[in-house]
Each structure stands twice: as C-alpha cells, then as structure tokens.
Amino acid sequence: MDDYTREMMDLKTLVTRTLEKKGVLAKIRWMGGETAELRASVFEAIEEEDRVIEKDEGLPPALLGSCNDRAKQLHASPSGRLLTALICEYLDWAQLNHTLKVYLPECNLQKDSWKAELKEFSSKNGYDLNRNGDSGPLLLDVLEGFLKFENLSQGRGAGRRVPEAESLSNVESRNIRMRRPSSSSVAGGLPPLGRPASSLSSDRRAGSSMSGYRKDDYSRRYDSEELPEDVIQASAALENLQLDRKARNLTSSWRTVKKPQVPQPQPIINQTQSLLLLSTRPLCFQKKTTDLSMAVLLRNPKPITRTTTCSIKPLSSCISRSFSSTTLNSETDLKVPSFFSCISPPLRQEPKDRNVQWVFLGCPGVGKGTYASRLSNLLGIPHIATGDLVREELNSSGTLSSQLKEIVNQGKLVSDEIIISLLSKRLEAGEAKGESGFILDGFPRTIRQAEILEGVTDIDLVVNLKLREEALLAKCLGRRICSQCGGNYNIASIDIKGENGKPGIYMAPLPAPPQCVPNLIQRADDTKEVVKERLRIYNEMSRPVEDFYRNRGKLLEFDLPGGIPESWPKLLEALNLDHEDKCTAAA
Numbered sequence: 084m085d086d087y088t089r090e091m092m093d094l095k096t097l098v099t100r101t102l103e104k105k106g107v108l109a110k111i112r113w114m115g116g117e118t119a120e121l122r123a124s125v126f127e128a129i130e131e132e133d134r135v136i137e138k139d140e141g142l143p144p145a146l147l148g149s150c151n152d153r154a155k156q157l158h159a160s161p162s163g164r165l166l167t168a169l170i171c172e173y174l175d176w177a178q179l180n181h182t183l184k185v186y187l188p189e190c191n192l193q194k195d196s197w198k199a200e201l202k203e204f205s206s207k208n209g210y211d212l213n214r215n216g217d218s219g220p221l222l223l224d225v226l227e228g229f230l231k232f233e234n235l236s237q238g239r240g241a242g243r244r245v246p247e248a249e250s251l252s253n254v255e256s257r258n259i260r261m262r263r264p265s266s267s268s269v270a271g272g273l274p275p276l277g278r279p280a281s282s283l284s285s286d287r288r289a290g291s292s293m294s295g296y297r298k299d300d301y302s303r304r305y306d307s308e309e310l311p312e313d314v315i316q317a318s319a320a321l322e323n324l325q326l327d328r329k330a331r332n333l334t335s336s337w338r339t340v341k342k343p344q345v346p347q348p349q350p351i352i353n354q355t356q357s358l359l360l361l362s363t364r365p366l367c368f369q370k371k372t373t374d375l376s377m378a379v380l381l382r383n384p385k386p387i388t389r390t391t392t393c394s395i396k397p398l399s400s401c402i403s404r405s406f407s408s409t410t411l412n413s414e415t416d417l418k419v420p421s422f423f424s425c426i427s428p429p430l431r432q433e434p435k436d437r438n439v440q441w442v443f444l445g446c447p448g449v450g451k452g453t454y455a456s457r458l459s460n461l462l463g464i465p466h467i468a469t470g471d472l473v474r475e476e477l478n479s480s481g482t483l484s485s486q487l488k489e490i491v492n493q494g495k496l497v498s499d500e501i502i503i504s505l506l507s508k509r510l511e512a513g514e515a516k517g518e519s520g521f522i523l524d525g526f527p528r529t530i531r532q533a534e535i536l537e538g539v540t541d542i543d544l545v546v547n548l549k550l551r552e553e554a555l556l557a558k559c560l561g562r563r564i565c566s567q568c569g570g571n572y573n574i575a576s577i578d579i580k581g582e583n584g585k586p587g588i589y590m591a592p593l594p595a596p597p598q599c600v601p602n603l604i605q606r607a608d609d610t611k612e613v614v615k616e617r618l619r620i621y622n623e624m625s626r627p628v629e630d631f632y633r634n635r636g637k638l639l640e641f642d643l644p645g646g647i648p649e650s651w652p653k654l655l656e657a658l659n660l661d662h663e664d665k666c667t668a669a670a
C-alpha cells in the first residue's frame with residue numbers, strides 16, 4: 084500500500100470514528116439523503132480532527148488539511164490572506180454556510196482566522212468593526228471603490244476611454260452599470276445589497292460587520308466630485324492587492340488601466356510606499372497618503388525618508404537589504420524580508436539594455452553546474468553557483484565554516500539568511516569588476532528565495548533541467564572534482580533502459596584529463612544516504628519553485644536526452660542560440 088492510500092484510509096477511519104462518536108452517522112442513516120448536512124458534518128469532523136492532530140506529530144500529514152501549492156503560495160502573502168478573508172466574509176454575509184464550511188478546511192484555515200485577519204486589516208486602516216445597520220460584504224465595497232476609481236480615471240484620461248475588456252468582463256461591467264443607479268433594487272442587476280438588521284445575529288455583528296462603512300447613499304455620492312472617505316479606503320485596499328500582484332508579476336486585467344499623471348507623493352510615507360507610488364500610484368490615491376495605504380500589506384515597512392531610496396544601489400546590496408535580518412548566526416531568527424524595499428527603475432532594466440539574467444533549476448546531480456558554466460563561457464556572463472559559494476565558505480577558516488559543514492553534509496538546506504549574504508557578497512564583488520547579468524545555479528531553492536529575487540530584479544528565463552531519478556543518484560555518486568582546477572568529471576556509466584513510455588538514457592563517463600587524475604576528490608555530500616536526502620529536500624522545498632516560475636510563464640522545461648554530446652546542442656536549440664554558437668561552444 085502506498086503512502087497516499089494509507090493516509091486516505093487513516094483519514095476515512097478518523098472521520099467515521101468522529102461521526103460515530105457524535106451520533107451523526109446514525110442520524111444520517113436514519114434521515115437518509117441529507118447530503119448537505121452530511122457534507123457539513125464531515126468537514127466539521129475533519130476540522131475538529133485537525134485541531135487535535137495539530138498537536139499530534141505522529142499522525143500522517145494528509146490529516147492536517149490539504150491545500151494546493153498555488154493557494155498555499157497565495158496564503159503566504161498578506162494580500163493573499165486578506166483576499167481569502169474577504170471571500171470568507173462574503174460567504175458569511177451571504178449566509179452560504181455550507182460553502183464556507185467547505186472553503187475553510189480546503190484552505191486549511193482555522194474557523195475564525197479570517198475574522199482576525201479582517202480585524203487587523205480594519206484596525207490598521209481605521210475601519211469601524213462595530214458599525215451596525217445594513218451592510219454589504221467588504222469585498223463588494225472594494226470592488227465598487229475600484230470601479231469608481233476606474234470610472235474617474237477614465238474621465239481624467241485625456242479623452243481616452245479604456246475599453247471595457249481591459250478592466251472588467253462585459254458581463255461584470257454590465258451588471259455594475261445596472262447596479263450603479265441604486266444599490267438596492269435594480270431589475271437585472273445584482274440583488275439588493277443591504278440585509279435587514281433583524282437577520283443579523285449578534286455574533287455576526289460582532290464578528291464581521293466591518294463592512295458597515297458601505298453607505299446606502301453610495302449612488303448619490305457616486306457622481307459627486309469629492310471622493311468619499313470610504314471609497315478611498317476601499318480603493319486603497321484594492322490597490323494594495325493590485326500592487327502586491329504586480330510585484331509578484333501576476334497578470335491582472337486592471338493593471339492595463341491607463342494611469343493618470345502621477346504627481347510627487349507626500350513626504351510622510353515610507354520608502355517602499357514612495358518607490359511604488361512613484362511608478363504606480365494613481366492620482367485619486369494621492370489624496371490619501373497616510374498610514375492607511377500599503378503598510379498593511381507590506382511585510383516590513385520601515386519609515387525612512389525618500390532621499391534614502393536605493394535607486395542607485397547595486398543589485399547585491401538590494402538583495403541583502405531585502406532581507407531584513409542578516410544575523411548569520413541566528414538560523415532560527417528568520418525575519419520576513421521587505422521584499423519591495425529595493426525595487427527601483429535601474430534594477431528593472433529592460434532585458435535589451437542589459438545582459439541576460441537566467442536561473443538554472445534542477446535536482447542534485449542533473450548537471451546544472453555543467454550546463455550553466457558552458458553557457459556562461461559561451462555568452463560571457465558570470466555563472467554564480469550558490470553551492471560553490473557555500474563550499475568556499477565551508478573550506479575557509481571563517482566562523483560559519485563548521486556550522487555550514489554540518490548542514491551541507493546532512494544534505495539539508497542552508498538558511499536563507501546565509502545564502503542571501505553569500506550571494507550578495509558574490510554579486511558585490513562581481514559588480515566591482517564590472518560584471519553584468521548572471522546565470523544563477525542553485526538559487527533560488529525555496530519559494531522565499533524566489534520571492535526575494537523577484538522583489539529586486541527581473542529574471543528573464545528559468546531553465547528547468549530534468550533527468551530520471553535513477554540517473555541522478557548514479558551521477559552524484561560518480562561525480563569527481565579536481566581539487567586543483569575545480570574541473571567536474573564523472574566516472575559513472577549510465578545506461579537505463581526505457582520503460583512505461585519513458586525513453587532509455589545513456590550517459591557515457593566524463594573522464595578527467597591525466598593531469599587531474601591524482602587530484603580527484605569526491606564531495607562529502609555525494610554519498611548515497613545524503614544524495615537521497617538532498618533529492619527528498621529538493622522535492623519538498625525546491626519543486627514548488629518550478630511552479631513559481633511556471634505560473635509566471637518563465638519556465639523552460641528541458642529533458643536531458645543523454646550526456647553532454649547529446650544534450651548540449653539540444654539545449655542551445657531550446658535556448659534559440661544559433662548553430663555557430665553551438666559549434667564553438669561544443670569544442
């Protein structure tokens with residue numbers, strides 16, 4: 084029985100046991116056919132088990148609630164959590180209780196965590212949580228605020244009308260237009276938004292009436308010149324989401340809305356705000372440049388003056404600064420980096436104005452180093468391998484050395500702090516020598532590292548090298564390095580037969596030249612046990628990085644067809660490097 088089947092069986096047993104314990108199973112059998120109740124009860128039971136299981140490390144992870152990688156990634160960001168909370172608040176408001184019950188466990192969220200999230204958001208933005216009276220969901224306010232802004236910006240757009248499709252789907256905009264004259268009863272539009280106060284439970288009022296700032300006279304004020312406070316707040320909230328999405332390079336229809344002329348922002352805002360405002364903040368939000376805006380969604384908003392923006396700083400310092408804590412000795416003391424603090428126009432140069440910025444991903448032993456260094460020679464761009472940086476540090480007499488040795492020799496990942504620090508130092512040294520562009524190998528290896536990198540510069544392309552797992556182990560075990568020249572060789576002869584539709588693969592050994600033979604050494608982490616651990620960690624920590632770039636349309640998948648003679652020309656082809664390059668480089 085595989086792990087998945089075993090976990091599912093455990094899950095079923097637990098759910099059945101809990102339902103039986105609560106008498107729900109008997110009730111359902113007796114009633115017959117109450118499927119909604121069954122579903123709700125099942126999820127309630129799972130939630131309950133999750134709470135118990137959180138404390139029980141012996142139980143299988145499937146019982147801790149599941150959540151796909153994309154949602155997990157979203158929940159890791161403040162705007163993602165806020166979005167989820169807004170959805171929960173809407174479901175709660177609309178009394179879609181079953182949906183909410185399904186949604187929470189599927190997102191792996193505690194029952195009331197969304198209320199806390201909204202409470203925090205509201206208190207930071209000065210919303211009144213305890214307002215009574217008719218109210219719609221906060222999500223609707225945000226949407227309406229945005230539509231109002233959009234309408235204004237169209238009006239200001241020097242006669243250019245933004246096409247419907249750029250901002251909202253036709254259906255949505257039709258609905259909105261129909262709804263605008265009155266927020267309560269327009270035939271064909273959305274149903275009335277207000278809810279009779281009598282239907283509000285006291286719990287509901289206390290828990291989620293933060294959306295009460297949506298006023299009934301919204302439509303009356305809609306056409307007035309002055310923007311109402313609530314609209315500014317809702318718009319700012321939405322803009323925060325938009326900026327966060329933008330910073331994470333997600334596509335969004337509203338990003339294409341033409342921006343009005345942007346005057347200089349007010350001086351009271353922090354650096355991050357100012358940098359983003361300079362490039363993206365639309366005119367109507369200039370009215371509200373105080374604490375309500377982006378701070379809530381930024382991870383480390385440090386109040387500093389605008390004169391200290393790092394637009395002239397090099398990438399190296401931006402990467403290290405984007406990591407707020409650089410205390411190398413404290414592995415446990417990871418702080419969240421202010422990803423955005425160094426975004427500035429010079430770092431975001433167009434690819435045509437600078438050398439390529441590529442990343443090589445792939446399992447241990449796949450050949451990232453081999454192909455990245457060949458391309459580096461071919462294109463005259465530095466090959467930066469964080470594994471090499473770690474090994475250099477490990478072999479030095481520095482204070483980190485013994486700490487690193489222990490981590491690396493167990494096949495574990497070095498902390499983000501240490502890696503960022505080593506990488507920044509390397510980039511700094513390169514910049515001092517006039518280097519430009521890079522081929523990164525072994526970085527980023529975690530989603531967090533990918534986010535940090537994305538926060539400071541644009542990656543043009545990510546090459547994901549792939550090879551069958553059997554070959555990976557053999558390649559790591561056969562790897563030899565010349566301790567004098569650093570050359571990489573391999574004594575393994577790999578010949579794996581094709582099976583189940585997978586092609587066979589043959590990789591000839593890569594012998595060292597005679598002068599290197601006496602100096603050949605094996606990496607201490609290239610033992611069977613450690614390689615297996617490195618592969619496990621790759622699958623757990625680095626595989627999601629592939630998705631990270633896949634979702635951004637930057638991932639080039641490359642299945643190695645064999646050894647260097649077969650793979651190198653094919654890789655060049657995949658990279659659109661012409662034949663002349665292939666011949667020169669293959670030599």
Ligand SMILES: Nc1ncnc2c1ncn2[C@@H]1O[C@H](COP(=O)(O)OP(=O)(O)O)[C@@H](O)[C@H]1O
Nearest residue numbers: 447448469470473491495496497502525526528
């Ligand atoms: N980006 C990174 N993040 C964390 N640890 C890293 C990173 N890059 C390298 N390391 C550490 O250095 C070791 C060797 O890296 P590397 O030579 O790239 O190995 P591999 O052959 O496993 O790809 C890794 O096992 C890990 O401990």
